[in-house]
Amino acid sequence: MAMSLASERFGIAVLPTSCGDAAPNPRVCCIKITPQLDRGVSIVTRQAATLSEAARLMKGALTRRHPKTSSDSGITLIVPFPPNGPADRYARYFAQVFSEKIERRVSVDNAVGLGGLLGVHKITRSAPDGLTIGLAGTGATVFSCLGNGDDLFDVFHDVTYLHGLVNVPNILLVGSHVAAWRMTDLIAQARMRPGRYQIAHVGQGSLSVLADLFQKKTDLLLNARNYDGLMPAMTDLMKQRVDIVFAEAAGAMSAIRNDVVRPLMVAGYERPSWLPNTPTCEECGLPDVFADGGYCLVAPTGLKDDIQHWLIRAIVETLESPAIKHDFMSLGGTPDYRTGNMYVDYLKSEHARWRALNT
Known part of the structure; x- marks a missing residue:
């Protein structure tokens, strides 16, 4: 009945695709939409007939909402x-x-x-x-x-x-073996012992660039150690093989909460809700040591x-x-x-x- 109404009276219908496949009608055309692995829907319209304004708008809206990307493809x-x-x-x-x-x-x-x-x-x-x-x-x-x-x-x-x-957020961390609980502590100790501390350069993105920028803006002499990814750098930080790491939140949260590393600065302009006591780069007097993660x-x-x-x-x-x-x-x-x-x-x-x- 729906196919008959679409071809003779209303001019458009939205039906399961199987209806159009099972009952072909030379007076209508089927436009398949939302092709998926398990089901599909078709818009059925009169062949060679001008649609009403309402039917035309309905057809356009539905086909725009579910464009044809490919049949049955993820x-x-x-x-x-x-x-x-x-x-x-x-x-x-x-x-x-x-x-x-x-x-x-x-x-x-x-x-x-x-x-x-x-x-x-x-x-x-x-x-x-x-x-x-x-x-x-x-x-x-x-x-x-x-x-x-x-x-x-x-x-x-x-x-x-x-x-x-x-x-x-990106965060500057020190290992628990480093006797610094504030950024001023770290900078003071690093200046007293040039070349004593090792800083991780992680990957080729913001974490590595932040390590360079931190040394430049603080005028510190730190030994750089290169890492392909954050996970090996965090492992070495916890094992006291490196002293300073800029890290993404997801790679650092567990270590911070277990007190095996210590956050000294957020390399951003807002304190994360889960680090309310860690100052931002601006609060540490280093507003340029900022990079979006x-x-x-x-x-x-x-x-x-x-x-x-x-x-x-x-x-x-x-x-x-x-x-x-x-x-x-x-x-x-x-x-x-x-x-x-x-x-x-x-x-x-x-x-x-x-x-x-x-x-």
Whole structure:
């Protein structure tokens, strides 16, 4: 009956796809929407007939909400960092809720290498069909442009910035073996013993750059020790093999709460709610020793507008869910509600700021 009403009276119907497949009618056409692994819906309209204004608007709204990305395909979320690390944990929390929102499978692909550059490069080389998105950190989007990385892609021309994902504070830590409970203590001792303390240079992103900037702004002589990732640096800090580490919240929370490391400064302008007694860089008299942590969500260029809008809407709904807020907070982060355009503006300002600091 519904098929008959669509062809003869109303001109449009929304039906399970199986209805259109099971009862073909030469007087109607079926437009499949929301292709998924387990079910689909079709808009049925009269063939070669002008739709009413209401029917036309309904058809347009439904097809925009569920663009054709591919039939029965899941989405791949590329994470340019190792499994079980801080970024990977944020990504997997996001993927789980995002999958529920879009009612599709979301698989995580860890594409590790070059401090996060390799994974973002893989995203830029993927097809612009909405089936591949991924994380990008400041190592790939800011510091690679300052001469610290390979020119695998152009951060403004080869990347579509969909939305922010998570804000993560960076924290200066010392090991429990270091007799410093305030930043002034650490600076005073390091000046009395030039070259005595070792500071970790972690990766190629903000944590490594902060270590350099800290020495420059305090005029301290510290011995640098390079690490590919935060986890081995934290292990050496707890085993007293290194004295100072700039760390992301997720990689440091457990050690801080167990009193095996000591936070002396937040490399940001606000104290995290879980570190209310740790001063900011500005409060320590080091306002330039500041670098945003966190990650954004990106895709290749060339996305169709309807696919991009659909992805962004689902991302926003995911970030607004109580589950994401709770899970991100458990790792010391907070959802980042900046739009893609806002994130591009932020990157441009960061490029200018770091170039000025490096001159």
